[in-house]
Amino acid sequence: MKQFLLRGQQLVTIAFLEGQLKRLPNLIEGEDALLQVPSVLQDQSLKHALVVTTAGFIRRGTLKPFFETLTNQGIAYTIYSEVIPDPDIACVEKGYKLYYQNGCDAIVAIGGGSAMDCAKIIGARVANPDKTVEDMTGNMKIRKNLPPFFAVPTTAGSGSEVTAGAVITEPAGSRKYPIFDFVLMPTYAVLDPKLLLNLPPFMTAASGMDALTHAVEAYTNKFHHKAAADYAKKAVSLIMANLEKAVANGQNLYARHQMLKGSYYAGIAFNVALVGYVHAISHGIGGRYHLQHGQINASLLPLVLEAYGKAAHKSLADLADLVGLSGQTEADKAQAFIQKIRDLRSAINLPAGIPDIQEADIADLAAGAEKEGNPIYPTPVTWQQADFEIILRKVKAEH
Numbered sequence: 521m522k523q524f525l526l527r528g529q530q531l532v533t534i535a536f537l538e539g540q541l542k543r544l545p546n547l548i549e550g551e552d553a554l555l556q557v558p559s560v561l562q563d564q565s566l567k568h569a570l571v572v573t574t575a576g577f578i579r580r581g582t583l584k585p586f587f588e589t590l591t592n593q594g595i596a597y598t599i600y601s602e603v604i605p606d607p608d609i610a611c612v613e614k615g616y617k618l619y620y621q622n623g624c625d626a627i628v629a630i631g632g633g634s635a636m637d638c639a640k641i642i643g644a645r646v647a648n649p650d651k652t653v654e655d656m657t658g659n660m661k662i663r664k665n666l667p668p669f670f671a672v673p674t675t676a677g678s679g680s681e682v683t684a685g686a687v688i689t690e691p692a693g694s695r696k697y698p699i700f701d702f703v704l705m706p707t708y709a710v711l712d713p714k715l716l717l718n719l720p721p722f723m724t725a726a727s728g729m730d731a732l733t734h735a736v737e738a739y740t741n742k743f744h745h746k747a748a749a750d751y752a753k754k755a756v757s758l759i760m761a762n763l764e765k766a767v768a769n770g771q772n773l774y775a776r777h778q779m780l781k782g783s784y785y786a787g788i789a790f791n792v793a794l795v796g797y798v799h800a801i802s803h804g805i806g807g808r809y810h811l812q813h814g815q816i817n818a819s820l821l822p823l824v825l826e827a828y829g830k831a832a833h834k835s836l837a838d839l840a841d842l843v844g845l846s847g848q849t850e851a852d853k854a855q856a857f858i859q860k861i862r863d864l865r866s867a868i869n870l871p872a873g874i875p876d877i878q879e880a881d882i883a884d885l886a887a888g889a890e891k892e893g894n895p896i897y898p899t900p901v902t903w904q905q906a907d908f909e910i911i912l913r914k915v916k917a918e919h
């Protein structure tokens with residue numbers, strides 16, 4: 521009975537999340553895609569963009585051609601480049617103030633998850649001047665449309681450019697609050713591979729493995745939502761074919777572009793079909809030891825998939841077929857796909873293990889993972905605390 525209720529709850533969640541597929545962003549992609557944004561703004565009679573980004577992008581001059589194009593098209597802009605990693609409410613309020621003081625009417629967010637999340641919440645404040653950020657944390661509390669919003673990812677991994685969510689960090693500490701509302705889905709996603717040319721190999725590798733994890737977890741989850749599964753497959757193909765190339769040669773614009781696409785499709789897949797226990801375990805490890813999210817996922821992914829056992833064989837065998845791996849049985853193919861993930865991970869120089877994990881923290885990390893994963897993530901099997909502890913000990917010892 522409990523299992524039945526659990527499945528019912530997961531199905532209702534997925535049916536709700538499916539609503540995102542009707543609001544996917546308009547896609548602008550390819551080399552110099554960012555430089556098309558000013559024309560789009562002009563076509564829509566928008567006059568003043570708030571550009572939300574990080575200080576590094578301004579310092580390096582990467583966005584100079586974009587600013588010149590805005591000026592040439594007669595569009596004013598205000599730069600807000602004080603976005604910090606894990607933005608807090610003060611960070612949002614500063615940007616919101618700039619938006620109003622300068623009479624902005626559109627938002628262009630250029631960066632990783634932090635810049636995009638901060639910009640989304642600035643947009644939510646613009647839509648609801650009478651509500652505080654605290655009023656809008658949780659589900660479906662924004663309700664009014666944001667100003668036209670352009671999401672421009674500068675890593676290929678998080679998928680934030682295609683999510684209806686954002687995360688805000690409490691001012692004093694490390695607690696993070698999710699905000700979810702369909703209106704947070706960007707109006708435009710701009711996939712410009714040139715913006716990734718300076719992304720270092722480690723960040724390319726780690727963010728790419730995060731995207732792969734989104735796709736594989738979405739695909740191995742139960743209920744097999746058809747559209748989400750198709751997006752997950754597209755993502756796995758693109759990432760398996762291009763991640764190693766993008767890491768080996770950061771200047772490979774084709775591989776960079778394919779990785780952006782892969783990450784975007786993976787984003788759509790996991791926003792509907794959700795992630796699984798890799799993410800449930802990873803979030804606690806990331807918070808405690810300050811390791812890169814994608815690197816942690818890369819270490820956990822093969823171990824978690826193996827531990828799912830038979831319940832994941834069919835879907836992993838599908839993915840093995842997709843990338844041209846052979847095997848006599850579904851179990852063989854599943855194992856071949858898991859091995860392929862390990863091979864890719866070592867080819868891009870990410871570690872197999874996480875020795876930072878302390879034995880004394882394991883019970884707590886396992887409890888946190890169980891709380892995050894159950895009952896919402898529709899994983900192929902349901903784990904209890906002891907199962908999470910086994911994985912944590914394995915990944916600590918792996919090398």
Ligand SMILES: [Fe+2]
Nearest residue numbers: 730734799813
């Ligand atoms: Fe992730």
